[in-house]
Structure formats: structure tokens, C-alpha cells
Amino acid sequence: MTYHTLLFALAVCFALWAVMAKKLLTSAIMLALLSVTVSLIFFNLGAPWAGVFELSVCAGLISVLFIGAVSLIRTEDQSRPESRARFYALPLAAAIFAIAAWFYLPAFFEELAGWKRMGTGGGNIGLALWDMRRPDLLGQVLMLAAGVFVIKSVFPRKPQASRGTGVNK
């Protein structure tokens, strides 16, 4: 119960941070962390497959694509800051949501815990990730490495003279 509450609170924090962040890169990272938190919630609710897919696809693959795309446009984005007036109301909306959650979410969590007890064969994070989906973890490591090398390859800092075919003629 406390674990759920903490994870939900963390998820909300990451979501707000993703929306409020001034830098797109921070937004993308916060979105990835939000996906990690949501996948932990899935694991805890006895849905390891949903958790694994959320972790693999949303926190892994999509984050790599987002970070790659953000790297492409970062310079221009920083030179033309967006209007942030509409975000000023967000803390107020978050505060209203928090007060409402204080009253309504505990009952919702109780219900979820009931569903979890009814679920069978859920397993814990270790079992789901290490015993069932170990190759996926390896795939994630590869994807993260690929993402880093893609950024290094597509956006290198190159001297003007070396542009062109790149062939050693």
C-alpha cells in the first residue's frame, strides 16, 4: 500500500517534471523514468508481462528514439525559448489532484490489491526480468549502446575540410 502510494507519487512527479521541464532532453529522460515507475507498478500488481513490455518498449526503445530526436533539434530549441505562461496553472491543477487523491486513491489501491490477490502466477521483478526475460535485458543494453553510437555517428563534430564523400582517395 505504502509502496503503491510512493510509486504513484513518483509517477506524478516525473510526469509533471516531463511537462514542466525547460529542456526537451530533460523531458525525454523524465518520460523514461515515468515509464520505469509505471512498469514497477505493473510488476507489483502481478502483471510482469505488462511491466516488462512497458520497460522494454517505453523506457527503452522509445526513450532512445526521443533522445536521438531531441539531440537533433536541441540547438535550435534553445535559441528560441517557448512561451511558458500556460504552465503556471499546472502546480494548481496538481495540488487539486493531490487533495482529491488523498481522499479517493486509498480506496482505489485497496481494490487493486484485491485484484492482485486474485491474479495468479505474477512473480516478482527479479523472476520476471531475470528468469523469464533475460535476453530482453541484453537487447535493452544493446539498444542503449546503439542509441549512444547513433548520436555520436550522426552528429559528429567534424572539421569543414573533411566533408564530402569521406572516401580515402
Next chain:
Amino acid sequence: MDKGLLAYLLIPLFSALLIPFVARNRPRLADILANVTLLAGLLNLAWFALRPSMLRGGFADIPGDGLSLLLVGTIYLVALCVTFFSAWYLDENLPNRQAYYSLILVSVAAMCGVVTTTDFFTLYVFIEVLAVTSFALITTDESKAGIEGALKYFLLTFPASALIIVGISILMLTLGSLSYENLQLFMASDIPSGPVTFAGALLMLGFLIKSGVVPFHTWTPDAYQGAYAPVSAYLAGIVTKISGVYAIIKLATLMRFFDGRAQALSEMLMFLGMLSIIAGALAALKQTNLKRMLAFSSISQIGYIVLAAGVGTPLAVMGAVFHLVNHATFKTVLFLNSASVEKATGTTDMDRLGGLEHSMPVTSWTSVIALLSTAGVPPLSGFWSKLIIILALWESGFRFYAVLALLFSIVTLAYFLMMQRKVFFGKKSQAAENSREVCAPLLAPVVLMSAVIVALGLLFPYFYSYIQIIAERIIL
């Protein structure tokens, strides 16, 4: 996942991560590390599969289904040829040299993941890694054609990924598991297979797009023409074969095409395979750019593999697997030779080339070996794989397809002979006047691959017993 082959995935990954640190100030170290990693892996595999006791036992001791081992070996062989060639081909001051080698090693690791996994979701993850690394490798050449090719690749292959993930979701909903074994067991049972076949069709469609089969081939010529020639050799030789064609063969065997459980899907696959053979060959006839012609030839040859996968009988699967390996060898030779021609003359426009045979004899003769093998001329390796495919078609009653496949093999020979005449034979063109043979290190990979083509053809009985074991193990 085949744990015995896990090291072949982990070691290139480790080297890829090491390169940016080790080669930060000495870019040449990136070449050395990448080549040493791949050479060590290849020697290890060669000893494992070709040691005397294994040959005496007729490959009966090969672990797993044997296909993974064969394909890991092919991946390492093509990647080694490409990295060795690149070490001498790329500009000394190329700013993303370390990232280039790291990307190749990451994609080698991902391909090893693709061929060793036994689960659809893991397959998807590794195929996505391949898509991302391929995109970056195509953009290594920052010419307009390179960027255009990369964007076309991106726009066509990422929707394919979406189709694959939807297919995987439906499989998960209907089977409750994503393992290959469960799908095979389900297809062997008498349970109506409607939703599973639908999921299989979505997966198949995704893999067909990634393979560049007609009518999903539009990204292929631009990507191959626009990328650096070693990258084209790498993509055409092995990457698209593993990320698309291998998955098609695997799915065809899992869905038991040979016993008619998914007949509509099997027929669709055969039709698209035949369409690719015809459209690819006819388009190749009209090309004037060497790399673009090779790209269309690649589309045509993939058609043979897809056609055989559609038949799905053990003999057809043997033909498909053998042709996949053969295609990796001869297409690597032809693309690397196109790179040598470009380096020597500064162009790949066939109308401006001619008479290179005298100044570039090794390049010319290795091209002859590769093109004759592609066209299916005996006793080279391509002859045996095409013969098996045509025999499988004939034996299964698809005689019209068999005749067409044979006929377009002759068309293949025609466009390649035209290519050879335009580029290497005849009168010396102006572009060829000052050209001379490329240096020995650039010739070494193509000579090695040509030797493999000849050896696979001459030692076919040994190889036949190996692929027979594969077909028996993956189908039964």
C-alpha cells in the same frame, strides 16, 4: 535463447563499448579492435564447426538447430570482410570513425541475438537495434543520396516494426506466450488457427518490408546506392537478410507451411517472392549505376529465398538457408568490388566505365566468380542453392514457379554479363585510363569471399549434410 552462442553476442558488444575509450586519440585502434574481435570470433566458430571430429561425425554433434551457428558464422564472416575493407577505404580523418566501428559491432551483436533467440518479443527488440544501427550506418555518408536513403529506410521500416509489435500482441493474446515452441505446437495441433494466422500475417508483412521484397522495396536501391559502399555490402550482404529474410524463413517453418496449415499465407509469400524475382531482375537490366543495379539484383535474389520459404518443405528450407548464405557471400564481393571501382575511377556510372579488366584484374575476376555464382552457374555455390529451390518447387507441384525461377536465373546472368562487359571488358573508357588496381588489403576480403564461394560449390556434399541436419531439426 541459445546460451552456447551467447559469447558471440557479448564480445562484440563489449568491444563496441571499449572502442570510444581506447580509440579516442588513436582512431586506428578502432579498426584494429573491431577486426581482431571479429577475426577471433570467426576462427573460434570455424574450429567449432569444422574440426575433424565434427566432419567425421557428419555434423551430428552440432548443438541446437544448427541454423543459428551457421548464421552466426556468416554474420562474422561478412562483418569481418566489411570492417577490414573499411579500415583501408575510409578517410583517415572521418570524424565518426570510432562510432562507425562501434555501430557495426553493436549490429553484429544484435544479429547474433536475432538468430539465437527463441522468443518473438526478444526477436523484435534485437531487430529494432538493427534498424537503429542500420539507419545510422547509412547516414555515415553525408551525401544527399545517403540522407535520402536513410530517411526512406526509416519511413518504411519503422511502420514495419509497428506491424510486428501488433502481430506479437495478437500472438500473446491468443497463445498466452511468445515462444517459438508454443507457436509450433499450436500449429501442429487441430485447433482452428484463424487469429494466430492473422498474427503471423502481420509479422510476415513487417518482415517482408524489412527484407525489401517487392512491392516494399522502394527504400532498398536508395539506401544501398546512397550509403558508403562497405555499408551497402554490409546491409545487402547480411543485415537485411537477418532482420527480414531469416525471420521469414523461421516463421514459415514455425507455421508449418509444408502441411498447409496457413495455406493462404504460404501462397501470398510465394507470389511476393516470384514478383520480387521478376521485378528485381527486370529493373536491374535497366540500371546504369553499378550500385543501384546490385541493389535491384539483391531484391531479385531475396525473391528466391522468400519463394522457397513460402513452399516450406524441408528441401525448400534447405534451399532458402543455403541461398541466404550464398547471397551473403556473392553480394558482399560485388558491393565491395563496386567500392574498389569507385575508389579507382571516382564513379559507379556504368556508362562512363569500361576496360577495367587490364588495370584491375583481381577485381574483375572476383566479380566474374560472384556474378556466375549469383546467376547459378555450376559448380559455384549459387548453382546448388538455386537447383535445390527449383527442385523443391517442382517436387511440390509448383511447376510454373519452377520454370519462371529458372528463366529469371538466365535473366540474372544476362544483366550481370552486361554489367561485366560495361565495367570491366571492352575498350578502356576515359575514367578507366588512369585507374589502377586497389591495394592488396582492399582485395583481401573479396578474394577470401570468392574462395568461400568456390569452396562451398566444390565441397557441396559436406555442406549439404549440414543443411540437411538444419532442415530436419527446425521443421521436425
